Amino acid sequence: MIAAASIPASETLGGGEGFDIDGIRWRDAQLAAAFFAVDPAGLGGVRIRALPGHARDRWADYLRSVLPEEAPLQKLPLGADTDRILGGLDFAATLRAGSPVCAKGVLAHADGGAVIVSMAERLAPSTAALIAAAMDNGFVAVERGGVSRRDKTQFGCVLFDEGLDPSEAPPDLLLERLAFHIGLEGVSVKGEAALSTAGADIEHARHHLAAVTCPVDTEEAIASAGDSLGVSSLRALSFAFRTARVSAALNRRPSVSQEDAEIACRLVFGPRAAPAMVPPESPPPDRRDSNDDASSPSREDGAEKDMQDMLVAAARAAALGWFLDKPSRSLRRRGTAGAGGKSGALVESTWKGRPAGARRGVPRDGARLDLLATLRNAAPWRRIRAADDRPARLPIYKDDIRIKRFKARSETVVIFVVDASGSSAMHRMAEAKGAVELLLTDCYSRRDHVALISFRGENADLLLPPTRSLTRVRRTLGALPGGGGTPLAAGLASAAALADSERRKGKTPFVVILSDGRGNIALSGEADRNAAEADAVSAGKRLRETGCAVLFFDTGNRPSPRARTLSDEIGARYSPLPYADSAVVSNSVKQAIAAAG
Amino acid sequence: MATFPFSAIVGQEELKRALLLTAVDPHIGGVLAFGDRGAGKTTAIRGLAALLPKIEVVANCAFRRDPKDVGALCADCANAAKKGDLKTVTQAAPVVDLPLGATEDRVVGALDLESALVKGEKRFEPGLLAAAHRGFLYIDEVNLLDDHLVDVLLDAAASGENVVEREGLSVRHAARFVLVGSGNPEEGELRPQLLDRFGLSVDVRTPDDIKERLEVVRRRDAFERDPDGFSKTWKRKDAALRRKIEKARHTLGAVETPDGVLEKAASLCIALGADGLRGELTMMRAARALAALDGRDSVTVKDMRAVAPLALRHRLRKDPLDETDASARVARAVDEVLAA
Numbered sequence: 001m002i003a004a005a006s007i008p009a010s011e012t013l014g015g016g017e018g019f020d021i022d023g024i025r026w027r028d029a030q031l032a033a034a035f036f037a038v039d040p041a042g043l044g045g046v047r048i049r050a051l052p053g054h055a056r057d058r059w060a061d062y063l064r065s066v067l068p069e070e071a072p073l074q075k076l077p078l079g080a081d082t083d084r085i086l087g088g089l090d091f092a093a094t095l096r097a098g099s100p101v102c103a104k105g106v107l108a109h110a111d112g113g114a115v116i117v118s119m120a121e122r123l124a125p126s127t128a129a130l131i132a133a134a135m136d137n138g139f140v141a142v143e144r145g146g147v148s149r150r151d152k153t154q155f156g157c158v159l160f161d162e163g164l165d166p167s168e169a170p171p172d173l174l175l176e177r178l179a180f181h182i183g184l185e186g187v188s189v190k191g192e193a194a195l196s197t198a199g200a201d202i203e204h205a206r207h208h209l210a211a212v213t214c215p216v217d218t219e220e221a222i223a224s225a226g227d228s229l230g231v232s233s234l235r236a237l238s239f240a241f242r243t244a245r246v247s248a249a250l251n252r253r254p255s256v257s258q259e260d261a262e263i264a265c266r267l268v269f270g271p272r273a274a275p276a277m278v279p280p281e282s283p284p285p286d287r288r289d290s291n292d293d294a295s296s297p298s299r300e301d302g303a304e305k306d307m308q309d310m311l312v313a314a315a316r317a318a319a320l321g322w323f324l325d326k327p328s329r330s331l332r333r334r335g336t337a338g339a340g341g342k343s344g345a346l347v348e349s350t351w352k353g354r355p356a357g358a359r360r361g362v363p364r365d366g367a368r369l370d371l372l373a374t375l376r377n378a379a380p381w382r383r384i385r386a387a388d389d390r391p392a393r394l395p396i397y398k399d400d401i402r403i404k405r406f407k408a409r410s411e412t413v414v415i416f417v418v419d420a421s422g423s424s425a426m427h428r429m430a431e432a433k434g435a436v437e438l439l440l441t442d443c444y445s446r447r448d449h450v451a452l453i454s455f456r457g458e459n460a461d462l463l464l465p466p467t468r469s470l471t472r473v474r475r476t477l478g479a480l481p482g483g484g485g486t487p488l489a490a491g492l493a494s495a496a497a498l499a500d501s502e503r504r505k506g507k508t509p510f511v512v513i514l515s516d517g518r519g520n521i522a523l524s525g526e527a528d529r530n531a532a533e534a535d536a537v538s539a540g541k542r543l544r545e546t547g548c549a550v551l552f553f554d555t556g557n558r559p560s561p562r563a564r565t566l567s568d569e570i571g572a573r574y575s576p577l578p579y580a581d582s583a584v585v586s587n588s589v590k591q592a593i594a595a596a597g
Numbered sequence: 598m599a600t601f602p603f604s605a606i607v608g609q610e611e612l613k614r615a616l617l618l619t620a621v622d623p624h625i626g627g628v629l630a631f632g633d634r635g636a637g638k639t640t641a642i643r644g645l646a647a648l649l650p651k652i653e654v655v656a657n658c659a660f661r662r663d664p665k666d667v668g669a670l671c672a673d674c675a676n677a678a679k680k681g682d683l684k685t686v687t688q689a690a691p692v693v694d695l696p697l698g699a700t701e702d703r704v705v706g707a708l709d710l711e712s713a714l715v716k717g718e719k720r721f722e723p724g725l726l727a728a729a730h731r732g733f734l735y736i737d738e739v740n741l742l743d744d745h746l747v748d749v750l751l752d753a754a755a756s757g758e759n760v761v762e763r764e765g766l767s768v769r770h771a772a773r774f775v776l777v778g779s780g781n782p783e784e785g786e787l788r789p790q791l792l793d794r795f796g797l798s799v800d801v802r803t804p805d806d807i808k809e810r811l812e813v814v815r816r817r818d819a820f821e822r823d824p825d826g827f828s829k830t831w832k833r834k835d836a837a838l839r840r841k842i843e844k845a846r847h848t849l850g851a852v853e854t855p856d857g858v859l860e861k862a863a864s865l866c867i868a869l870g871a872d873g874l875r876g877e878l879t880m881m882r883a884a885r886a887l888a889a890l891d892g893r894d895s896v897t898v899k900d901m902r903a904v905a906p907l908a909l910r911h912r913l914r915k916d917p918l919d920e921t922d923a924s925a926r927v928a929r930a931v932d933e934v935l936a937a
Contacts, residue, residue, distance in 0.1 A: 082698045141696035143703035146710035235635035383717040
């Protein structure tokens with residue numbers, strides 16, 4: 001029986017022992033899986049944020065157990081090239097057959113089931129866009145290499161997101177199309193599953209979903225709840241309605257009940273709620289009473305407002321869980337060597353191997369020949385060309401020649417590390433901001449990505465993960481506060497970590513530091529000048545080890561030997577921030593980037 | 598597969614207006630719809646297909662040539678036309694999707710794979726540019742499109758023709774289409790060169806009125822449950838809109854633009870420092886199309902007010918230090934210069 005689907009946590013989790021946050025999260029994860037199994041394409045999918053481990057495996061097993069047997073689960077490897085994803089000409093088969101043979105891609109094979117992406121935080125936006133387009137259209141459009149076809153497909157997505165900090169997340173354009181975002185990191189799954197959904201329940205729900213209705217006032221309450229949580233996306237609203245209906249169908253109800261609406265708001269709106277709408281001090285979801293009330297008839301004319309409040313409360317509790325669950329925001333995490341089996345070399349090779357594609361062109365000016373792509377292009381024309389060439393060979397014409405395209409070469413990430421501490425901030429913060437803004441103009445014209453790290457008080461924050469959106473940089477920079485100690489070491493360590501992770505993604509990081517070099521907060525967060533300096537030097541060395549070009553602008557009132565020494569340790573180009581002469585700043589960065597490029 | 602009817606779209610008045618204007622006068626240039634996800638950009642563009650007046654084409658012509666444009670016909674067809682026995686057919690104006698992941702050969706056209714492999718024949722297989730001729734070419738997530746494809750598109754859009762010189766083929770055919778792009782600025786901004794090629798741009802926002810939001814989702818839901826039934830209930834409205842477009846196309850040539858209105862448009866562009874003359878020209882064309890769509894024979898300042906944000910907001914010089922967003926800047930200038 002599916003009864004558990006709507007039963008509040010405390011009942012299914014063996015009540016008496018009190019609040020069990022793991023249990024609730026695990027049950028939510030299972031609910032999401034069961035709902036998804038009923039309507040994969042309609043609900044878009046599930047994002048599971050967790051490192052690989054027991055909880056994740058259990059969840060995957062559970063999903064498999066509730067999905068109909070015939071529903072395919074297609075794994076999409078990160079490095080899959082576009083031909084494999086969308087489908088296209090099967091060259092081996094084509095050459096064998098002598099006439100074009102097309103192969104379906106992963107997305108078309110997933111019809112009726114799901115596409116699974118592991119390490120989804122590394123999914124390139126361009127790949128995510130392919131998946132999103134197929135989800136929106138209900139078919140895969142292939143316009144590649146002489147093939148033009150449409151393969152009908154309806155699927156949902158399961159993203160295993162192993163991102164550790166906010167800069168590591170699957171692309172928004174895909175996340176937006178997934179109804180459920182579940183945090184499973186650190187959840188320990190004990191004993192029996194909280195939810196026992198039989199395949200028969202899913203089957204029944206699948207058949208009856210279309211007939212489930214939703215009362216108008218419930219719809220309105222859901223919409224208002226979303227609104228007051230700051231969830232603006234219309235897709236989210238749609239997902240909430242659909243989730244409520246799926247929940248009703250699973251419980252064999254003809255119409256959406258308040259419990260269904262609550263579950264829908266919790267699962268769909270919770271993780272999407274704007275942080276400002278979720279008071280950090282709000283208590284954990286200990287709201288048994290409201291459910292009792294819900295079943296009592298006294299509420300009958302009560303009012304949509306009550307229902308809305310209840311829905312908001314349900315979603316808030318879930319939102320809180322989601323935010324709390326977010327792994328540490330500080331970039332001051334693991335050392336340079338990757339944790340969890342992601343050794344540097346391995347990741348590097350995956351990313352180098354990430355297909356940036358091939359294009360027509362001649363291998364010169366540093367462009368490299370893509371032999372395989374060239375051969376593949378020449379192969380089909382063999383018969384035509386045989387006339388003017390010796391038939392035994394594979395004639396290759398200039399038009400066939402493909403060169404490799406490297407994203408890495410063309411994409412620079414400029415990482416600004418801005419000292420917003422008291423010492424720097426008081427005097428020259430405005431000028432530093434001015435200099436950064438000026439540099440942004442150049443970054444814009446070069447189409448660079450820009451990231452912003454600021455350090456003040458006790459630690460460094462990644463204010464803005466790499467973005468091309470100038471609007472966001474401008475907004476963040478404008479709101480940058482100043483004052484407090486100078487955790488220079490933390491700033492440099494953050495920069496090193498970010499530079500390292502960007503390099504692994506195949507991009508070329510370039511670091512611009514604006515500081516007076518007077519660190520006084522050690523990595524431990526203590527205000528110990530000596531330790532702070534030692535830490536700054538060692539963090540600086542780590543930055544140097546990443547091998548990326550660094551530019552150090554001394555924002556002190558006058559150039560200081562200390563900043564100079566630190567800059568040398570980092571291997572940076574040192575330059576005092578000239579007073580009121582932003583052109584000089586801009587020029588030095590241009591030169592430095594040119595030299596680094 | 599049924600598409601969501603254009604006239605059933607709730608709100609998004611600016612986007613709808615921009616699309617209708619380009620449907621009346623394709624010379625306005627393309628439409629760029631940038632903004633919030635899930636606000637219905639794609640829906641509106643797909644829905645437009647049903648509103649486009651049918652076009653007359655030479656029968657069995659891979660390039661959708663216009664029988665009236667005798668100069669553009671191939672030798673055989675021109676001969677037939679002279680004798681007066683050129684066969685023509687009426688068909689729907691194309692709205693072609695350029696899917697992400699499309700390769701250059703499919704965009705511009707290339708050797709036909711099938712005949713090359715099976716018969717060993719060289720035959721040109723027209724690409725998406727040919728398919729979009731005399732219609733619309735739609736690119737979703739246009740800011741994720743590969744740069745080298747963007748170059749190809751810009752080239753064709755600017756010249757109105759597609760020149761293929763590859764694999765021993767030499768083909769040249771007309772490719773005049775309205776480029777419609779959509780995307781989200783958070784994914785990255787567009788190259789200024791590409792921005793300028795779009796005649797109109799729309800800032801798409803998710804509605805924040807709960808009633809409107811509910812209505813959007815309800816209609817969407819009704820459509821998904823019963824696409825055909827839903828489409829049927831809106832068929833009449835769509836047809837009325839199509840007739841309006843057809844009529845506007847006919848009267849467009851006769852719409853006058855008084856000098857006074859033109860002068861005001863010019864001073865608006867100067868006040869905004871909009872680059873080049875393209876802004877003024879687009880504004881004039883769009884205002885004319887709007888007047889025609891409303892069944893009037895003369896452009897008013899009110900028309901200019903209505904189209905100014907569409908035509909100008911993406912042409913302001915990009916100043917990364919300016920916090921104000923372009924829409925607000927245009928709105929302010931419109932209030933000052935085009936005070937009614």
